[in-house]
Amino acid sequence: MCRFGESTGMSSVTREPSDSGSMSETARVRHGSGGPSPSLAVVEAIADLAGVEPADLSDEGVVLYEHVDPDALNAIVSGRSDADVDVSLTVAGYDVRVGPESAVARRSRE
Secondary structure (H helix, E strand, C coil): CCCCCCCCCCCEEEEEECCCCCEEEEEEEECCCCCCCHHHHHHHHHHHHHCCCHHHHHHHCCCHHHCCCHHHHHHHHCCCCCCCCCEEEEECCEEEEECCCEEEEEECCC
8 A cells, every 4th residue: 555655746756665565666746736736646656657758658558537537536636625535546557546745656466
């Protein structure tokens, strides 16, 4: 399971311990407050793990809107001062968690 924590405000690929104790490569991208939208943060995080530019993800077979409505994701997560929202989904072989401040992606174990 990916864990949310401090972020530098930029995208980053890190290795973090998983629940099983093995190391898992994750990418974290902060969103909001002048940064990208939550859906764009998801795209940037997956692109970081795939080693491509976000615009080139479709060449890798990753198209976010085939898995989730980006506008709906943005509406659920953005500007929700009344609730702590945490959305989990799988996008083309990547496990993604989107919280109130960042999107975290990691390669799916399956």
